[in-house]
Amino acid sequence: MKLELRQVTKRFGTLVANDRIDLVVEPGEIHALLGENGAGKSTLMNVLYGLYQAEEGTILLDGVEQNFKGPGDAMAAGIGMVHQHFMLIPVFTVAENVVLGNEPTKKLGVLDLDAARKKVRALSDRFGFDVDPDALVSDLPVGAQQRVEIIKSLIRDAKILVLDEPTAVLTPQETDELMQIMRDLAAAGTSIIFITHKLREVQAVSDKITVIRQGKVVGQAKPTSTAGELATMMVGREVDLKVNKSVAKQGGNLVLRVEDIHVEDDRKQLAVDGVSFNVQAGEVLAIAGVQGNGQTELAEALLGLRHVVKGRGAIALNDVYVDNQSVRQRLEAGIGYVPEDRKKDGLVGEFDIAENLMLNGSYGKPFAKGVAIDFASRDRIANQLIKAFDVRTPSASTQAQKLSGGNQQKVVVARELSREVKLLIVSQPTRGVDVGSIEFIHERIVAERDEGKAVLLISTELDEVLALADRIAVMYRGKIVGIVDANVSRETLGKMMAGVAA
Amino acid sequence: MSKSKVKVEKLENDSTSSQVLREILTGSPVRTILSIFVGFAVGAIFMVVFNPEVLKSFGYFFSRPGDTFGAMGKTIGDGYGALFRGAIFNTQADTFEIAIRPITETLRFAAPLILAGLGVGLGFRVGLFNIGAVGQMAFSLIGVTYVATQIQLPFVIHTIVAVIVAVIFAAAYGAIVGFLKARTGAHEVIVTIMLNYVALNLFSFFLRTPGLLLEKDGGGTPKADPALETAVLPNLFTDQYRLNWGLIIAIGATFFYWWLMERSTIGYRFRMVGFNANAARAAGIRVERTFVWAMAASAAFAGLAGANQGLTAVGGVTPSIHANIGFDAITVALLGGSRAGGIFAAGLLFGAFKAGGPAMQVVGVAPEILHVVQALIVMFIAAPPLIRALFRLPQPPKRKPISEWIAARLGKGSASTEQKASN
Numbered sequence: 036m037k038l039e040l041r042q043v044t045k046r047f048g049t050l051v052a053n054d055r056i057d058l059v060v061e062p063g064e065i066h067a068l069l070g071e072n073g074a075g076k077s078t079l080m081n082v083l084y085g086l087y088q089a090e091e092g093t094i095l096l097d098g099v100e101q102n103f104k105g106p107g108d109a110m111a112a113g114i115g116m117v118h119q120h121f122m123l124i125p126v127f128t129v130a131e132n133v134v135l136g137n138e139p140t141k142k143l144g145v146l147d148l149d150a151a152r153k154k155v156r157a158l159s160d161r162f163g164f165d166v167d168p169d170a171l172v173s174d175l176p177v178g179a180q181q182r183v184e185i186i187k188s189l190i191r192d193a194k195i196l197v198l199d200e201p202t203a204v205l206t207p208q209e210t211d212e213l214m215q216i217m218r219d220l221a222a223a224g225t226s227i228i229f230i231t232h233k234l235r236e237v238q239a240v241s242d243k244i245t246v247i248r249q250g251k252v253v254g255q256a257k258p259t260s261t262a263g264e265l266a267t268m269m270v271g272r273e274v275d276l277k278v279n280k281s282v283a284k285q286g287g288n289l290v291l292r293v294e295d296i297h298v299e300d301d302r303k304q305l306a307v308d309g310v311s312f313n314v315q316a317g318e319v320l321a322i323a324g325v326q327g328n329g330q331t332e333l334a335e336a337l338l339g340l341r342h343v344v345k346g347r348g349a350i351a352l353n354d355v356y357v358d359n360q361s362v363r364q365r366l367e368a369g370i371g372y373v374p375e376d377r378k379k380d381g382l383v384g385e386f387d388i389a390e391n392l393m394l395n396g397s398y399g400k401p402f403a404k405g406v407a408i409d410f411a412s413r414d415r416i417a418n419q420l421i422k423a424f425d426v427r428t429p430s431a432s433t434q435a436q437k438l439s440g441g442n443q444q445k446v447v448v449a450r451e452l453s454r455e456v457k458l459l460i461v462s463q464p465t466r467g468v469d470v471g472s473i474e475f476i477h478e479r480i481v482a483e484r485d486e487g488k489a490v491l492l493i494s495t496e497l498d499e500v501l502a503l504a505d506r507i508a509v510m511y512r513g514k515i516v517g518i519v520d521a522n523v524s525r526e527t528l529g530k531m532m533a534g535v536a537a
Numbered sequence: 538m539s540k541s542k543v544k545v546e547k548l549e550n551d552s553t554s555s556q557v558l559r560e561i562l563t564g565s566p567v568r569t570i571l572s573i574f575v576g577f578a579v580g581a582i583f584m585v586v587f588n589p590e591v592l593k594s595f596g597y598f599f600s601r602p603g604d605t606f607g608a609m610g611k612t613i614g615d616g617y618g619a620l621f622r623g624a625i626f627n628t629q630a631d632t633f634e635i636a637i638r639p640i641t642e643t644l645r646f647a648a649p650l651i652l653a654g655l656g657v658g659l660g661f662r663v664g665l666f667n668i669g670a671v672g673q674m675a676f677s678l679i680g681v682t683y684v685a686t687q688i689q690l691p692f693v694i695h696t697i698v699a700v701i702v703a704v705i706f707a708a709a710y711g712a713i714v715g716f717l718k719a720r721t722g723a724h725e726v727i728v729t730i731m732l733n734y735v736a737l738n739l740f741s742f743f744l745r746t747p748g749l750l751l752e753k754d755g756g757g758t759p760k761a762d763p764a765l766e767t768a769v770l771p772n773l774f775t776d777q778y779r780l781n782w783g784l785i786i787a788i789g790a791t792f793f794y795w796w797l798m799e800r801s802t803i804g805y806r807f808r809m810v811g812f813n814a815n816a817a818r819a820a821g822i823r824v825e826r827t828f829v830w831a832m833a834a835s836a837a838f839a840g841l842a843g844a845n846q847g848l849t850a851v852g853g854v855t856p857s858i859h860a861n862i863g864f865d866a867i868t869v870a871l872l873g874g875s876r877a878g879g880i881f882a883a884g885l886l887f888g889a890f891k892a893g894g895p896a897m898q899v900v901g902v903a904p905e906i907l908h909v910v911q912a913l914i915v916m917f918i919a920a921p922p923l924i925r926a927l928f929r930l931p932q933p934p935k936r937k938p939i940s941e942w943i944a945a946r947l948g949k950g951s952a953s954t955e956q957k958a959s960n
Contacts, residue, residue: 340818363821372819381821385810394809395820397802406801 036097036111036194037062038083038226043092045075045082052078052391054250055092060195065227067241067258071269071469079195084116084229085109089411115188116197121180122128125173130155133187134173162219177327178209185216189225196220197228202236207497207529208323214240232269232470234262234500245443270470272443278474278502280481281519287316288353290458297327297336298336306332308513309348314458319480319490319522321504323497325532330493331375334462335490338372339365353457364394366395371456373447375493377440377462381447383526384436388428390419392450393436416453424449425475441472448476452483458492459483462493477503499529569872569879569918574913580906581613587903588612607697616902623896624889627749634777639892641780644842647888648783649710649842649862654869654880655794656838660725661775661875662798663831664811669729671715671863672736673707674812677843680742681708682854685764685847695767696848700786703844704837711836712829719825733863741856752853761854770848783845787884790841797834807831839863868915887911 038060045053052075060066070076081087083094085103089404094101096112103109106116123132130151139150142207153169164182172180181201188196198217202210217227231237237244237258246254246268253268282385291314298307305330314320315537320331321391335341337350349356358367366372374380382391393402393413401412427440435443444464451459461480465473480503484490494500501521510517510529516531538609585591585612592611594605622628630636653670660667686689690698714732717723732900743750744759752762770782798804809817810827818824846858873879890911894904 103618227676344780361821361823363823366821379813379815381816383809383816390805393805394816397805397809397820402630403802408800408801408802408805410800454660 036226037095038114038195038228039095039098040079040083041093041095043079043082043089045078045087045089051250053082055195056247056250056252057177058245058252060226060228061290062194062226063224064242065221065229065240067229067231067237067244067249068245069231069237069256069265069269071232074247075267076247077199078250080116080199080228080230083109084114084197088381107317110191112311113192113194114197115185115191115193117181117184117188117199117201119200119203121184123180123183125174126171128169128171128182129166129175130168130187132183133168133190146284152175154190155186156259158189162216162223163296170290176205176209178206181205181213182216190487191219193225193230195226196232200232202233203230205328206532207525208533212238213446228485233266238262251265256456266470272471278477278481281386281485282505284317285315285374287487287489289313290316290353291491292347292351292354293337294305294351294483296336296350297335297344298332298341299344300332304515305344307336308514310510310515311348311514312508312518314491316457316489317484317487318505319484319492319503320518321492321500321507322495322510323494323500323504323507323528323532324510326495328510330462330495330510333510334372334460334491334493336376338370347379363395363398366454369455369457371451371454371459373444373451373459373461373464375466377443377447378436380433382443385434387432387434388421388426388438388446389413389431391446392417392420392453393452396450396454420449430471439469440467441469444468446477447474448479452479456488458489458491460491460493463495464492465494465496465499497525500528501525538902544575558868566757569874570916572872572914576910577617580910581617581905581915582901583909584612584616585609588901603860605646612638612902612932615900616698616897619896619900619902620889620907622892622893633646638778640897641774641778642892643885643889644784645780645885645888646891648787649845649860650869650891651787651881652783652828652842652845652866653788653839653862653866653882654873654884655790656835656842657866658837658870658873658875658880659798659807660840661796661870662804662811663807663827663835664814665715665831666720666726667729667826667832667839668726668867668922669711669732669860669863670839670842671859671938672729672733673710673839674843674846674859674863675736675740677703678708678847678854678858679706679740679750681844682743682761682764684752684763685768685855685862686853689765690767692767695765699764699768700841700844703840703847705840707840707843708797708833708837710812711839712833714836715829715832718832719828726767737856737859743855744854750854755836759856763853764848764850770845780867781849783849786841786845787881790838791877791881794838794880798877803830807834839866842866865911869909871915871919 040056040058042055042057043053044051044055047358053185056079056285057398062497066446068076073322078087082089085105086107094103097243101112103112120253124135127135130148131455133155134151139147141147152168155166158164158448159166164186165327166182166186167177172183175183178224181204201213205213214236217229221227229237231239234299238260241258244258244260245264246253246256248269248271253271256265256268293310293312295309295311296307297305297309300306308329312320322333323332332341336343339357339360342479343358344500349358351357352368353474357368365412383394396402401409403409420426421428421431424445426438426442426449428442438446448464459480464476468476477499480490492503494502504521505517507521507528509516509528511534516534516536519527556721559833588608591605591608594608598605625637625640627636627639640737653674656673657670681699684699684702685695687696691727709734714725714728717728718725741759744761745751747755750761772779773784774780797809806817806827809820810822810824810831814824817827842862843859845853846860846862850858855864865887869880869883872886873881875884890907894907897907
């Protein structure tokens with residue numbers, strides 16, 4: 036089916052999220068929609084999927100104008116969408132999930148699960164999905180859950196499949212498998228719209244690339260374009276994808292020593308299972324790995340948000356065991372912490388920027404005099420940091436939740452780097468951050484390292500790990516598979532991320 | 538991977554109630570004013586529907602519809618007119634002194650509402666539903682009544698000691714709630730409601746028992762002696778007005794609340810925990826300990842309300858002295874958006890309702906209508922976000938329909954102010 040969007044405009048109040056966008060997707064084409072976070076990709080797809088109504092413009096399928104009132108209409112017309120966050124019910128089986136909302140029934144409305152199973156199996160065999168219709172979704176790995184989502188669309192006869200940031204949660208190997216599936220689907224005539232901000236994937240799989248910036252189509256590109264060209268289109272200026280950094284100085288003090296620690300997650304399952312490593316002053320140690328392999332719990336245990344299982348391991352900061360110290364004591368002992376989820380752990384959305392910059396500094400100077408907030412000093416510091424960290428905001432009294440993801444992250448980074456820290460724990464520092472800010476944040480992290488601070492970087496983005504790390508530890512199922520030098524190949528790392536020791 | 542998914546869902550569930558609070562508290566002033574207006578409008582409908590004159594005129598509505606509308610207008614005019622005369626300025630009074638008496642009554646009624654409202658509001662700001670102001674007041678009244686009736690102290694000092702005892706009693710009682718929440722994870726709503734029963738019954742037991750608080754020569758009715766003259770909160774003006782120093786305490790407490798919540802680091806941390814306990818924890822704040830302190834502080838304000846009641850009771854304290862102020866305080870705090878100024882204004886409004894109720898009864902309008910109006914006002918304020926959160930509906934667009942409606946009618950200038958207000 037051929038999809039055409041003509042002059043689609045979507046406004047939210049005064050904000051123009053999509054500005055006269057034209058897009059043509061031919062049958063059987065993999066069309067990448069490339070743009071930074073907040074460029075308007077998801078809005079456009081939500082218009083296509085009937086979740087939003089466009090103010091202007093038309094949607095045509097095979098030349099026929101469509102008028103979608105809701106996702107139901109879009110699905111009926113043959114559009115399927117796989118959201119970034121899966122819309123699956125964990126306690127249902129694959130077959131039950133797939134037919135939910137569209138259940139085949141026998142007489143008297145009795146659910147016909149056999150028919151559902153058959154359909155799932157047929158699709159699974161045809162495209163090599165390798166999904167058991169009777170498996171519980173909660174038991175499936177993420178990659179398989181994603182394939183269930185795809186089956187869900189295909190079973191409704193989707194001719195156009197929208198994949199919204201599908202690789203964010205996948206290992207490199209799973210990503211490769213997904214790309215193969217995309218190619219097979221395309222070969223069978225399904226058009227695929229592939230939303231992403233990862234340049235490498237765009238180059239690998241797409242037939243055509245449309246780049247969106249600030250709600251406008253800024254141009255088309257071919258998959259043969261270099262990453263630099265694509266990034267420049269995406270950001271609107273030259274971007275330096277390489278982080279310039281010198282070789283780390285060797286022989287710095289051991290700032291952090293982690294000795295065989297065990298940490299449980301919220302369900303009392305062992306999430307960190309005997310992890311040991313050291314971080315020296317003046318180096319970046321990266322913890323790589325697919326999301327959900329214990330990195331979150333590790334970071335929280337280091338800060339003291341989560342207890343290390345008693346008697347099973349210890350954490351030393353500058354040769355002092357901190358296991359019995361509170362979060363505040365550890366922060367004051369020199370840990371800087373950039374949490375992986377800034378909205379949950381790093382910021383108070385309702386607080387303004389100045390208030391957020393004193394979040395862990397409310398107990399004394401320079402933010403407080405006794406029990407009174409020192410407003411003058413606070414505002415002066417806020418304005419300095421806003422300038423130094425290039426936070427784009429109308430003022431220091433703007434609520435943090437009104438900022439873009441990149442600027443929110445700069446607020447968190449500014450707060451943590453402006454404190455006197457010896458160890459910096461940065462978790463997913465550039466998740467959901469625009470390319471321009473990524474560059475900036477990376478430079479600041481390297482600068483901290485060069486000043487002799489120990490940096491522990493936890494990231495699921497291989498590019499980021501390779502760009503910043505001096506040494507790389509790979510975590511898999513709560514254990515460290517191995518610690519390798521930063522010049523290791525991407526393939527080796529990929530294998531390690533799947534649990535194969537180097 | 539499914540692990541971390543489960544975790545995220547759980548956290549969202551946990552924060553539903555505080556999210557509701559947050560939405561209620563960030564409501565725009567425009568919405569508040571509209572809610573008050575709509576509350577009064579619905580109250581007017583009630584008056585009309587239950588008025589015998591109006592009902593009679595409905596019988597011949599089609600022959601003389603004017604009568605019906607006339608009767609409706611008269612009923613509403615009479616009712617709210619009486620409220621005005623009873624709560625603000627008595628236009629029918631002979632002398633100015635008598636004419637301004639209603640406003641002093643409004644202030645007198647408002648003082649404890651404001652005090653308890655500040656307590657409940659403080660809880661809200663920390664993300665705690667303190668439904669226990671009633672119990673905290675009752676518990677503080679045990680201490681106040683004891684000090685005021687059984688201990689001999691000089692003027693002024695006696696009052697001050699009684700007030701301090703009230704604050705300590707209430708704070709301790711509130712801290713129990715915070716402690717149970719922090720230690721066991723017990724939800725403060727359930728704990729406070731149950732502790733209300735405990736405190737109310739304990740209070741009435743004390744009042745009933747000879748040798749504890751029961752009046753000398755007392756019989757079967759639970760009642761304490763009148764507070765000693767040295768302990769009573771003195772009247773502000775001549776004895777013609779019953780307005781007393783409770784108002785001054787309420788004004789002082791309002792300023793203190795403002796300083797505590799907006800200017801001090803303690804309030805800053807309270808608010809941080811209320812908005813985002815996760816971020817507070819990561820910033821090194823002991824969230825559980827904060828709950829204990831916040832509950833104690835919240836209850837301390839309720840204790841001031843208890844002192845106000847105990848030290849102004851004419852003829853001695855009875856079990857009903859709490860006058861449901863602890864429950865009304867919830868509506869006061871909600872209407873006032875848990876802000877110092879807002880709570881003060883909301884306390885004045887509901888104080889006016891209390892003062893004006895009897896006057897309405899005189900003209901044949903049931904004063905119960907005022908309670909309906911009071912409930913409706915808060916419901917209109919609280920319901921939209923409540924309903925949205927309960928049904929997990931998406932956030933409304935930034936520009937709310939009401940603001941657009943106003944903007945369309947009042948031109949661009951007000952549209953921008955409205956947007957600022959909703960920010």
